[in-house]
Amino acid sequence: MYQLFYYPRNASWAPHMLLEEIDTVFELILVDRKSEQQKSPEYLKLNPTGRIPTLADNDQIITESAAICLHLCEKHPESNLLPEIGDPDRARFFQWLFYLTTTLQPELMLYFYPDRHTTLPDTANAIASAQEARITDMFAFVDQSLAGKNFLVGDHISVCDFFLFMLSHWASELTRPPLAFEHLGRYLRTLAQRPAIRRACETEGTPLTAYQ
Missing domain, CATH: 3.40.30.10 (Glutaredoxin)
Structure with a gap:
């Protein structure tokens, strides 16, 4: 187990x-x-x-x-949550997984913990402000990539979708949160209805009212 x-x-x-x-x-x-x-x-x-x-x-x-x-x-x-070897979607899967975990996620961490990235007084707020602009641009890129699509990769759910849901929820307090984007917002609201996500959120005490 x-x-x-x-x-x-x-x-x-x-x-x-x-x-x-x-x-x-x-x-x-x-x-x-x-x-x-x-x-x-x-x-x-x-x-x-x-x-x-x-x-x-x-x-x-x-x-x-x-x-x-x-x-x-x-x-x-x-x-079937990872495209098989030889599947054209496999390269796109890894592209998105690395983008989410090595680009978007670190940028979010810098936004949440700016004081860890400076030794100068009174600069943390400026770092967070700059990071919010960068992160918003990244979500705009993801939003456009989801136009006409239900999932990030191919025509069924993959690991990438769970990562994007997690990172998007972390960014809920941004001035322009992920739910405010046309395609990304639709995508997140649909994912939030998935039984696996609902069960995990219920266990972790995470309300999904914002996705209704």
Whole structure:
């Protein structure tokens, strides 16, 4: 049985939604960020980076959200959440997955924690403001890419969609949030009706009223 070490709406959220979509047996183990449990000696033995999430697959330990999701896809190919080798959509899948996890997500982290990226006083607000403009442009790019489409890659859901839903929700407080975009907003509202996403959100205490 899988064990997912998580914290609500953390980077563990995408793997959590994916586990629900796969419809497999798993256990959620809360790592309390409020008390910095991820820095505890017990957790560091499991994940030396002190980050969330971590997946235990029997004796195998996998860290990093995207790596966990790819591992689960390969363990459950019947779920069709990762295009097969030879499928033209496979390259687009990796293109989007890397864009979301190595471009958009780091930019969001800089927006949320600007004070970690400066040693100068009174500059954090300026950094956050500049980041919001950059992130809004990125969501505009995603919005245009979703014109006439139900999913980011191909004609069915993939891991990329769970990541985009997670990152979009994180950005809900932007001046122009993802839901305000025409195509991205439609896409997110449709995804929010998916049973796997609804189950994960209910478990994590995340209301979906904004997506109605």
